[in-house]
Amino acid sequence: MKSILMGAAALALMAGAVHAESPTASKRIALSNNYAGNSWRQAMLKTYEETAQAAVADGVVAAADAFTTSENQTTEQAAQIQNMILQGYDAILLNAASPTALNGAVKEACDAGVKVISFDSIVTEPCAWRIAVDFVEMGRQEVEYVASRLPEGGNLLEIRGLAGVSTDDAISKGIHEAIDTKYPQFKIVGSVHGDWAQDVAQKAVAGILPSLPDVVGVVTQGGDGYGAAEAFAAAGRPTPLIVMGNRQDELKWWAEQRDANGYETMSLSIAPGVASLAFWVGQQILAGEDVPKDLTVPFLTITQADLDEALKTTPEGSVSNVSYTLEDAQAVIAGAK
Amino acid sequence: MQARYRILLPVISLVVLLGMTFWMQPRAMSYFGLNLLFNLAVPIALATIAQMMVIMVNDIDLSLGAFVSLVACVTATWLNDTPLFGALILLGLIASYALMGAVIHMLELPAIVVTLGMSFVWGGLALFLLPTPGGASPEWIRSLMTLKPPMVPLAVLAAVIVAALTHMLVIRSKIGTVLRGLGGNARSIARAGWNVTALKATAYGLSGLFGVLSGMALVGLTTSADANIALRYTLLSIAGVILGGGEFTGGKVSPVGAVIGALTLTLAASFLSFLRLSPDWQIGAQGAILILVLTARLLFSRKGAAT
Numbered sequence: 011m012k013s014i015l016m017g018a019a020a021l022a023l024m025a026g027a028v029h030a031e032s033p034t035a036s037k038r039i040a041l042s043n044n045y046a047g048n049s050w051r052q053a054m055l056k057t058y059e060e061t062a063q064a065a066v067a068d069g070v071v072a073a074a075d076a077f078t079t080s081e082n083q084t085t086e087q088a089a090q091i092q093n094m095i096l097q098g099y100d101a102i103l104l105n106a107a108s109p110t111a112l113n114g115a116v117k118e119a120c121d122a123g124v125k126v127i128s129f130d131s132i133v134t135e136p137c138a139w140r141i142a143v144d145f146v147e148m149g150r151q152e153v154e155y156v157a158s159r160l161p162e163g164g165n166l167l168e169i170r171g172l173a174g175v176s177t178d179d180a181i182s183k184g185i186h187e188a189i190d191t192k193y194p195q196f197k198i199v200g201s202v203h204g205d206w207a208q209d210v211a212q213k214a215v216a217g218i219l220p221s222l223p224d225v226v227g228v229v230t231q232g233g234d235g236y237g238a239a240e241a242f243a244a245a246g247r248p249t250p251l252i253v254m255g256n257r258q259d260e261l262k263w264w265a266e267q268r269d270a271n272g273y274e275t276m277s278l279s280i281a282p283g284v285a286s287l288a289f290w291v292g293q294q295i296l297a298g299e300d301v302p303k304d305l306t307v308p309f310l311t312i313t314q315a316d317l318d319e320a321l322k323t324t325p326e327g328s329v330s331n332v333s334y335t336l337e338d339a340q341a342v343i344a345g346a347k
Numbered sequence: 348m349q350a351r352y353r354i355l356l357p358v359i360s361l362v363v364l365l366g367m368t369f370w371m372q373p374r375a376m377s378y379f380g381l382n383l384l385f386n387l388a389v390p391i392a393l394a395t396i397a398q399m400m401v402i403m404v405n406d407i408d409l410s411l412g413a414f415v416s417l418v419a420c421v422t423a424t425w426l427n428d429t430p431l432f433g434a435l436i437l438l439g440l441i442a443s444y445a446l447m448g449a450v451i452h453m454l455e456l457p458a459i460v461v462t463l464g465m466s467f468v469w470g471g472l473a474l475f476l477l478p479t480p481g482g483a484s485p486e487w488i489r490s491l492m493t494l495k496p497p498m499v500p501l502a503v504l505a506a507v508i509v510a511a512l513t514h515m516l517v518i519r520s521k522i523g524t525v526l527r528g529l530g531g532n533a534r535s536i537a538r539a540g541w542n543v544t545a546l547k548a549t550a551y552g553l554s555g556l557f558g559v560l561s562g563m564a565l566v567g568l569t570t571s572a573d574a575n576i577a578l579r580y581t582l583l584s585i586a587g588v589i590l591g592g593g594e595f596t597g598g599k600v601s602p603v604g605a606v607i608g609a610l611t612l613t614l615a616a617s618f619l620s621f622l623r624l625s626p627d628w629q630i631g632a633q634g635a636i637l638i639l640v641l642t643a644r645l646l647f648s649r650k651g652a653a654t
Contacts, residue, residue: 075623077620080629080630081579081630083575083576083578083579084569084573084575084576085387085390085565085569085576085577085579085580086579086616088387088568088569089387089613089616089617089620090620092383092384092386092387092617093383093617093620093621095383096372096374096375096380096383096384096617097372097374097621098374108480108571108573108576109480109481110480110481110482110569110570110571110572110573111480111569111570111571111572111573111576112569113569113570113571114567114568114569114570115568115569117570118383122379135570
């Protein structure tokens, strides 16, 4: 046992020597991901893989492996994190199954000297870094855009996400705050849960439409704009201003409408490429940079002008994506200081 | 030969798997490494013992995972904020488990149906208590679960203590012998003058007790809870009992084996992750390990029956 410890110490010393030459060339990063069952997560894993492979090939880091738990269970992911500590990774990027239930494992990692960077679904353990999305701001920006297009105001329909999930609460909160405080000319006349899925949103909107007065705009959460548009068309009502959520089917519908009748809107969501941002933030932390514990990811916004470009780069059935670079990460870090 | 050698196969499986893990990941071969490998096995081992208590009387408990989740939620909220009230609730949960056992026997209901139904009750209560993940572990449980005893890591020490205590309770004590007899031949136990309803309630009550311990240990490790935190435990605990040499009928169970079974299952998952196996294959590979061990057992027991 003693000899192993000595060996580890010697290894650490050697790693230290390499460290002096290139900051993170000997470092190993692991991605702990809790779920891979939808298009967003698939896109996330793909972006991470591309970023990681390029970084390893360039000698930026020694390894950047991705692990996904098979059952999206916190106990399973906690075990996965513990295994990563054992495997000697220097940093763990974490998309967490629970904001709190992994704190024990995260603390163990921190105590073992492993840097933990949580992103997207973040953890509350203070020793970890958090790359969070300001979903409240996302809701606010939607209302701001709608107000800029329709300054005279009117009735809005709100499509919410999956009930009980914090993301849904946050976006909705931003929408309501913006209307209550800045844009009293708007009134939310109906609110349905579309579960971030086009078919669910379409059914829900079709169900509430007959009871609604004229609707001038629809504020959404992503993955529901196309379903809403279909429901309005099926009911024979004029298509209102629908804010989109970067899904390929939404962009395609938007482009078709634009070509047919000059339809104009905007689209915003969080890009799955946030995993590549987490990678670079982790690399910066390992390089010894002073990185604040709380960082905010920018949204990916698509406007009328870059619709064609976005549609071209978004694979069918997927979601618009962007791969973040080292410079992006440095900008985010600088912005948080 | 069966009873004596039943424990042999689980021990061999664990040793082989441990050897392969050490070979793959030498870093694991240390105080720190062993603790990391096995500390999440402690609540699983306790849940496996809980399941074993029910399997011992020929029933099966499909609500255990949800029950442990509920206990975790109670521990992270009420037991932390108002310890006395929290403790009462946990005692109440144990009592309701005993009641469930009594009802299953008196109304001659199939345990598999009742426990499946109850799993939704436990799950609902847990969601009611903690609609979003949160809560905090009571300080004393956290410090207990992060103890660093000299020489032997806590996870290993805890497994040995649990195995020893339950061995005394189930194999050596009078009540344990009667309970195993209930699984073996309920009618003769009844003829001998025992109150079978009370016995079933005792078995389920013990199961509830270990379920509560499992949930508390889990929160001590994770520091907080959510309503789905232990749903995997239902299947893991059944697999642990069987892997540890227990059988679904006849009251043939082995507490030491069950603890070893739980350790083996935990280790198997880590081993597969060290192998860098794609997650799509991991569940399948875990199943394959299970089938492998069961096949080996069948071969052994056939041989045993022949001689």
